[in-house]
Amino acid sequence: MPELDRPLLVVVDHVDGHLTTPSAEVLTLARSLTTGGVSAVALEAPDTAALGRHGVGVVYVPELDGLSPTVSAVAAEAVLAAVAQARPAAVLLVSSFAGKEVAARLAVALDSGAVVDATGITAEDGALVASKVVLQGTWETACEVTRGVPVIAVKPTVVEATAVDGAEPETVAVPVDFSAAARAVRVLSRTEHPRGGRAPLGEARTVVVGGRGVEGDFSLVTELADEIGAAVGATRVATDEGWIEHAAQVGQTGVTISPRLYIGIGVSGAIHHTAGMQAAQTIVAVNSDPEAPIFEMADLGIVGDLNDVLPQAIEELRRLRG
Numbered sequence: 001m002p003e004l005d006r007p008l009l010v011v012v013d014h015v016d017g018h019l020t021t022p023s024a025e026v027l028t029l030a031r032s033l034t035t036g037g038v039s040a041v042a043l044e045a046p047d048t049a050a051l052g053r054h055g056v057g058v059v060y061v062p063e064l065d066g067l068s069p070t071v072s073a074v075a076a077e078a079v080l081a082a083v084a085q086a087r088p089a090a091v092l093l094v095s096s097f098a099g100k101e102v103a104a105r106l107a108v109a110l111d112s113g114a115v116v117d118a119t120g121i122t123a124e125d126g127a128l129v130a131s132k133v134v135l136q137g138t139w140e141t142a143c144e145v146t147r148g149v150p151v152i153a154v155k156p157t158v159v160e161a162t163a164v165d166g167a168e169p170e171t172v173a174v175p176v177d178f179s180a181a182a183r184a185v186r187v188l189s190r191t192e193h194p195r196g197g198r199a200p201l202g203e204a205r206t207v208v209v210g211g212r213g214v215e216g217d218f219s220l221v222t223e224l225a226d227e228i229g230a231a232v233g234a235t236r237v238a239t240d241e242g243w244i245e246h247a248a249q250v251g252q253t254g255v256t257i258s259p260r261l262y263i264g265i266g267v268s269g270a271i272h273h274t275a276g277m278q279a280a281q282t283i284v285a286v287n288s289d290p291e292a293p294i295f296e297m298a299d300l301g302i303v304g305d306l307n308d309v310l311p312q313a314i315e316e317l318r319r320l321r322g
Helices: 021-031 048-053 072-086 097-110 219-228 236-240 306-320
Strands: 008-012 038-042 056-062 090-094 114-118 120-124 127-134 139-143 151-154 170-174 206-210 231-234 261-265 282-287 300-303
Touching: 008 021, 008 056, 008 072, 021 038, 021 090, 021 151, 038 072, 048 056, 056 072, 072 097, 072 170, 090 097, 097 114, 097 151, 114 127, 206 219, 219 231, 219 261, 219 306, 231 236, 282 306
Parallel strands: 008 038, 008 090, 038 056, 056 170, 090 151, 114 151, 206 231, 206 261, 261 282, 282 300
Antiparallel strands: 120 127, 127 139
16 A cells, blocks of 8 residues: 655656557556645646546646746746645656656756666655666665655556546646746747657667677667567667767666666667666576676566577568458
């Protein structure tokens, strides 16, 4: 049973007017932690029906005065205004690039602490304890913010989003007194990178990643990904060489992922890559070099030429599907 009896506040994201799956996952997690109810803060027009289905009782909508919530200072100050009204036990949000930056700003302003890339949260003795994988997946830590209002950013895919029989939430407008720093940046335009038919890399439950070993040919990587409904990622070498767009880079200077299944094809396992995928639940590696570092963290390692291994795997998947 949840041990908290105070409300939790979740910063929710929307795309094209719809609640995102990672935000629905964080709301699901929040419901399991408290009996005090779950509130949300939306930085754009909220999908109140979806929020209600995920257990939100109150949604706070900050008045942005024409400012863009894509500016981290704007987003953080808007959330702070909602925190002042909601007085939550903790603030939860999605551990995306934007979410982590907002989490840091919130923790400084609240004189508390932030945990980002959390892979789970439990309520223990009236406090929230966040789990976090560190040091190339070799350690799992338990972190507790001991002062102020905790701020915890949760990795996508770590819980399954589930709906409840909830009513449409009350909507509360929140006035915000923005600082000069927040007003100093104006967003002139935004261009979204094309996604194709695959899930966004940071939200995918299954990811197939190509590395140096594909030698510029991602055809088998994408074919396998399409066969199992996975997103396609790449190492820094592959993107630097122009074999695939930079948006596909997984690692310390790319996208951080936490899929249920990670399949590395021709990936050596350098630290700057594994830092971005170490939270994967199951890791499968295919590499012709038996000494490749990625085999040290793989749950299943296959030593072989990817041009031999992948066609066999794809053929077997198709056979099993009939």
